[in-house]
Amino acid sequence: MRDHACLIVYGPDKRGVVAAVTGLLARHECNIVSLDQYTDNPDGGDYFQRVVFTRPHLTAALPELESELASTLKPFDMEFKLTDQSVPKRMAILASTSDHCLLDLLWRHRRGELPVTVPMVVSNHDVTADDVRTFGIPFFHVPSQHGPDKSQSEAEILKLLAGNVDFVVLARYMQILSNDFIEKVGVPVINIHHSFLPAFIGAGPYKKAKERGVKLVGATSHYVTEELDEGPIIEQDVVRVTHADTAVDLARRGAYVEREVLSRAVTWHAQDRVIRKGNHTIVF
Amino acid sequence: MRDHACLIVYGPDKRGVVAAVTGLLARHECNIVSLDQYTDNPDGGDYFQRVVFTRPHLTAALPELESELASTLKPFDMEFKLTDQSVPKRMAILASTSDHCLLDLLWRHRRGELPVTVPMVVSNHDVTADDVRTFGIPFFHVPSQHGPDKSQSEAEILKLLAGNVDFVVLARYMQILSNDFIEKVGVPVINIHHSFLPAFIGAGPYKKAKERGVKLVGATSHYVTEELDEGPIIEQDVVRVTHADTAVDLARRGAYVEREVLSRAVTWHAQDRVIRKGNHTIVF
Amino acid sequence: MRDHACLIVYGPDKRGVVAAVTGLLARHECNIVSLDQYTDNPDGGDYFQRVVFTRPHLTAALPELESELASTLKPFDMEFKLTDQSVPKRMAILASTSDHCLLDLLWRHRRGELPVTVPMVVSNHDVTADDVRTFGIPFFHVPSQHGPDKSQSEAEILKLLAGNVDFVVLARYMQILSNDFIEKVGVPVINIHHSFLPAFIGAGPYKKAKERGVKLVGATSHYVTEELDEGPIIEQDVVRVTHADTAVDLARRGAYVEREVLSRAVTWHAQDRVIRKGNHTIVF
Amino acid sequence: MRDHACLIVYGPDKRGVVAAVTGLLARHECNIVSLDQYTDNPDGGDYFQRVVFTRPHLTAALPELESELASTLKPFDMEFKLTDQSVPKRMAILASTSDHCLLDLLWRHRRGELPVTVPMVVSNHDVTADDVRTFGIPFFHVPSQHGPDKSQSEAEILKLLAGNVDFVVLARYMQILSNDFIEKVGVPVINIHHSFLPAFIGAGPYKKAKERGVKLVGATSHYVTEELDEGPIIEQDVVRVTHADTAVDLARRGAYVEREVLSRAVTWHAQDRVIRKGNHTIVF
Structure with a gap:
């Protein structure tokens, strides 16, 4: 560009x-x-x-x-x-053990389809370290603290990010970030939620979806705000399921929707196509 | 058959x-x-x-x-x-002023695509009377009572239905049926809700969808139970919308999803493809 | 507007x-x-x-x-x-015996969703006459001539259209219009083809689709040009089918795609959203 | 299992x-x-x-x-x-330079979602060698012969496959296999074609799709037979495009449909869900 x-x-x-x-x-x-x-x-x-x-x-x-x-x-x-636009945005990825969203972003980046650089992947687990480094991307392992106080591990992440990134992507990062973190990080944070929000807010959406007997499951990418799963929605999509799918099947099929939805949201954000107004987005 | x-x-x-x-x-x-x-x-x-x-x-x-x-x-x-299966089920339709679901059912029936007979359409408004009778279907106008007590108008509807129908379809019928009605009617009642349940339960789902800034709107057909919008889901579908769609636009685009979803649910029910277990459906 | x-x-x-x-x-x-x-x-x-x-x-x-x-x-x-834009375009509809595209356009028009007036429906059969007139729309029956020369019936249609319409919609009109007609009519003509063009050009696309064993069937709305089924495409869509669907089932399921695709194409044309360049369309 | x-x-x-x-x-x-x-x-x-x-x-x-x-x-x-079913089928992958289908299959296999083993990847280029070996899979480089006679390189591939595999997947393998190869290989061969067959048979489908001005592009997975792109179709899907997408954009968006379609076809084949009759498939 x-x-x-x-x-x-x-x-x-x-x-x-x-x-x-x-x-x-x-x-x-x-x-x-x-x-x-x-x-x-x-x-x-x-x-x-x-x-x-x-x-x-x-x-x-x-x-x-x-x-x-x-x-x-x-x-x-x-x-x-x-x-x-000749200067790509710097995107940090926070991940946990699931690799589907993480690897899809790294592939697309390597294919030249995401207008970003990836200065680092930070994870509270080390299982994806080798995969990440194969792509030539630095990987930092910051284990989560036990107990409700995560201030120390969050501080460590903030120190890694400070000055080095333009936005952060939570690629199925299974920790809830504190309001303090969101305030201090100072750059947009994009999350992928594994349901069609506002249905099934919070933990275990595929289990809840199975219990409710829905015929479609979905994924939602949104900006992270202080209220959990309530931030402005960037993109959503769904996939058809049946009574015969177990909660595990839903999670498996949903994973492919998650990676598509997250990569679209990240691409559009990186191209400055997304404007926020209150709890809404305009996506050009 | x-x-x-x-x-x-x-x-x-x-x-x-x-x-x-x-x-x-x-x-x-x-x-x-x-x-x-x-x-x-x-x-x-x-x-x-x-x-x-x-x-x-x-x-x-x-x-x-x-x-x-x-x-x-x-x-x-x-x-x-x-x-x-050579004996088609008898389907009564309850409607209000919206005609998109009602007319689509009557038209599919006339095309020979719904394995049902339609002994009557009952509405709390009379605006669709001529359209319905053009299809050769009896139309009964039972105005809703004012105030919270609907027992008299519900009794009138129950009298019309009694012994004449095998199931009832609420084709955007804008009255909440009492538990007493649901108990007395004695046949399955199928509703079309104008959102992707369990998102946006209750009234005004398109307005709520606009306020939440979702990128897809949907429709859900389900069996009516005593808990509003909580009955077993038969079928759901969605359509893509953008920030530029107003709440009126969402309602307009959603209407075409509603008629598709409801007609699939009705067809499957009429073909004995839907089995209920608790709050779930098995759809063969 | x-x-x-x-x-x-x-x-x-x-x-x-x-x-x-x-x-x-x-x-x-x-x-x-x-x-x-x-x-x-x-x-x-x-x-x-x-x-x-x-x-x-x-x-x-x-x-x-x-x-x-x-x-x-x-x-x-x-x-x-x-x-x-306060002056709606005048849209004539040409139809044959199938009513799904025809009635869907008339319904949407009556709902106030199509920014057009409908001065007439012309059909080579009279089976839809009553339905059309119920909508308050004039219906003209112009039977097709037998044999390859259609010049007389085409002349009759041209006389009805002349000066009265801004565009013509072929709502499953089962006659091939001559190049002479297309030249003389002098306004855009929009067709709905019952396949995902360029697959299954010509007659009997659902039969051909069944023979080829495809897993999706579709519909294409395009401007009519001198080359059959080769005009600029305005809109397309598809629906999933399985091995268990017969050619009749494909036609049935395809009918619902046809009416959606045609109504989108007509709406966009009526709103001046479609620009032609050569054999392409730009759809804003 | x-x-x-x-x-x-x-x-x-x-x-x-x-x-x-x-x-x-x-x-x-x-x-x-x-x-x-x-x-x-x-x-x-x-x-x-x-x-x-x-x-x-x-x-x-x-x-x-x-x-x-x-x-x-x-x-x-x-x-x-x-x-x-406790014995997974042995799947060889043939690939060229494109990695999207290849890596998606390897990654799904590692996630435990494909009921297969992958004894080898064979490619006529060596660019994907490191990626493949990172997954612990043997990689064999068999360069294509120049000129129309490919018998020597095909013989080399046949020797690698003989006795070692239950089916072969062409994951965007850009060589046309000879009828002789297809006969000798003796196991089913599954291809992914980058168009919605039977539209755009042969080379350069995205370029042809751009030239025809279609509004959807697709992918088709089919068994390979002696007639190019004419074998029994296992699975197809499409994605929406606009006039603003270039042929390169179509290829990019199509790539993600290809990997989804191919992985579904491979999964169903590996689970013995696909039965061939003539040029059709029954997919249970």
């Missing part, structure tokens, strides 16, 4: 913002590659826009573009975020 | 029951058309079997078959239900 | 066109509701844009807008089409 | 075969775990049955069971195949 930039604009909807932004880009000889926009309420709602554009010698031009965007958007009272 | 019968066998799993049943059918010159079976737990679980078979002059032979099945299955401690 | 307009712009890609168009709209106090764009080749490809916008007293303002757009887009060498 | 056996019975349909087979199993104290059956034509068609059953000390009992089955089925003129 050499010489590609992504511009996100958002704020209270006002007439003329598309013209203002695209006019500025045209004057700077930028070529628009894609443009998406959305207003969540035609009467006084918020406006969201994503533009991807190219320009020769983009990196050198970014500071001036940034400053002009600031003055252009000030009268509109809108905020913006301009990112150089 | 002339000369076709369906035999359902169920009870605590024991070795030899398939052989006993199919042996009996072979001795009576019955041709097995399909056979499905399922044991919900290999160690001491329950056994469920569905056999469809044909035999010349079936109706005349049924009483003897029934009596021999009773003696054959007695040592196995299993129950059975033998139905003549 | 009062005071809503849709602007389609297309031609060889050039920098600055988004800015030019949105700048013009801003000067005319138009509010952009949605904007989609696509370039089919970053190096010298074609550019396609769809903008929906609102403006008070739109109808009165359209002529001036149209003339300014012409001058604005001239230096870009681009063409455009500006439509008043 | 200790003490589990699978019995396949097939031949011209006759009344009483279920009773005969299940009666024999009951007399031998076998517990039926699952039973599926299918008749492809109620009037003089063929009958197919699959029974999975358990019995203590199964292996010791198999020879006697086999001999009694032979006498029992003789009057029915039916053939059968009895397999000990």
Whole structure:
């Protein structure tokens, strides 16, 4: 994505913002590659826009573009975020013993399909260490503390992440992160929940799904917030099951939905396609 | 389905029951058309079997078959239900103002795709009366009572149904039936709920779905029990939505999932494919 | 869609066109509701844009807008089409004996989900006449001529359509229209083919699908061109089948895919979401 | 699957075969775990049955069971195949440079989800050698011959396979096997084709799909026969694409459908769920 930039604009909807932004880009000889926009309420709602554009010698031009965007958007009272798409985001993965989501992310990364670098995998177990290192990725083993206080192991993880990552993915990481951790980590954290949220919140969703006798099981990728399994949903999908599937079968079939859903969510986040507003996401 | 019968066998799993049943059918010159079976737990679980078979002059032979099945299955401690598939089940439909599920059922029935007769449609509104009668189906208007006590209108509906129907379908009937009604009606009642249960139980599921920001909406058809939206699920399905869909859009797209899910559930019930055990269904 | 307009712009890609168009709209106090764009080749490809916008007293303002757009887009060498979305397109339906696609379109239209008027249904059979007229839609019976020459019945249909319709939908119309008809009709013609094209081109696709032993059957909606089943595809979908489904079962299950696919294609066409380029469609 | 056996019975349909087979199993104290059956034509068609059953000390009992089955089925003129499910099938994988199908199979095998052993991976390239050996699987590099005559490299592969494998999987193996090879290999060969067959037979299906402007791309797993891409289909699936996807995007999205479809086909084959009749499969 050499010489590609992504511009996100958002704020209270006002007439003329598309013209203002695209006019500025045209004057700077930028070529628009894609443009998406959305207003969540035609009467006084918020406006969201994503533009991807190219320009020769983009990196050198970014500071001036940034400053002009600031003055252009000030009268509109809108905020913006301009990112150089030639710089991949740095993604840390937290995992436990399950490898299906973890390995799928590492494969896709190696295939060149995820626009990220992976500076580290951190796990509270060491069973996946060899697999991870085969991909040339550093693996750190941080065992979970026994008992409800996880502050020491969380501190150790925070120290590894600090300054090194742009977002964190919980690839079936089976520890509940404390609110303190989520606050301190300072970057978005993406989780994969093994159910079609809001059904079967909390632990053991496949067992609960079997007990309720559902005919589809699903997976949900969402941003982690202080309320467990209540963060903004990025992506979801389901797969058909029958009465003959045991809870173990559900977990097995669900695993393949989990890895697809998580990889889509991670890709879209890495491409700056996901904008959060309250407990919702706009996915362009 | 002339000369076709369906035999359902169920009870605590024991070795030899398939052989006993199919042996009996072979001795009576019955041709097995399909056979499905399922044991919900290999160690001491329950056994469920569905056999469809044909035999010349079936109706005349049924009483003897029934009596021999009773003696054959007695040592196995299993129950059975033998139905003549040339006799379609009588299905009453309860509806309100929405017509998408109602008309889809009537139209599939007219196409010859639902193995049922439709002796009546009962509605608490009269807006669909002309449409229903165009299909040659009797329409009865039973307005809902105001206030929490619905005993009088429910009594009127029960009187219409009594002795005339084999099962009842709630095709987006927007009244909650009392436990008293469910007890007295004496036949299975199938509902279509406009969400992917157990998510968004109760009223206004599309509004709740919009508020939660889900990426799929769904529909669930289930048997009605005394607990609202908690009965055994027969069938479910979902459709993809985006942030740009309003709650009205969700309802609109969901409507087409509802009609598909309900018609599958009704077809399977009418074909004796659905067996209930506790809060679960086995769908053969 | 009062005071809503849709602007389609297309031609060889050039920098600055988004800015030019949105700048013009801003000067005319138009509010952009949605904007989609696509370039089919970053190096010298074609550019396609769809903008929906609102403006008070739109109808009165359209002529001036149209003339300014012409001058604005001239230096870009681009063409455009500006439509008043408060004026629904007039859709004629051609049908034969199958009613599933026909009735689904009429239902959706009556529910207010299709932004069209339906001035007429024309059929070479009269079996659906009563159903169609129940919806308050005129029904014309034009029997097909025997033999290969259909010029007289086609002339009769053309006379009915002339000046009265903006597009034609073949809702399982079982006659092959002559090239002469397609040329003379002068409006887009949308067909639903009962297979996942390009598999099973021509007659009897479900029979061919059964013979080949496929595990999915599908439907394809496309614009009709002079080459049978080769026109630009608008929408496709599939449904799972098994070895146990007969060719009749495939047709039955496929019918429900056909009606969904056709109604999506018709909706998108009616909303000016579909742009044709050669044998392809861009669907915004 | 200790003490589990699978019995396949097939031949011209006759009344009483279920009773005969299940009666024999009951007399031998076998517990039926699952039973599926299918008749492809109620009037003089063929009958197919699959029974999975358990019995203590199964292996010791198999020879006697086999001999009694032979006498029992003789009057029915039916053939059968009895397999000990505690003995996993030996699966060789042939691959080229693409790793998505190959690694997915190896990873599912390691997770214990494929009831097979993998005695070897053979490839005409060596790029996947390290990955394969990380899973503890032998890797053999057999470069393809230049020119149309591949007899020498095929002979080398045949020598590796001979006596060592029960079936062969072509996991995106980019060489066309000669009819001579298919005859000599003597075991079923399963291929994954990167399109929804019979659409886009032959090379470059994603490019052809882009050219035709389809809205879904798919994958097909089938048994290899002498006619290229014409063998009996085991499984198919599709994924939605848009006008904005390039041929490279189609290949990328299709890759994930390929790995799912191939792994389902391989699993079902390994579990003796797939029966071939002519160019069709019955999948129980």
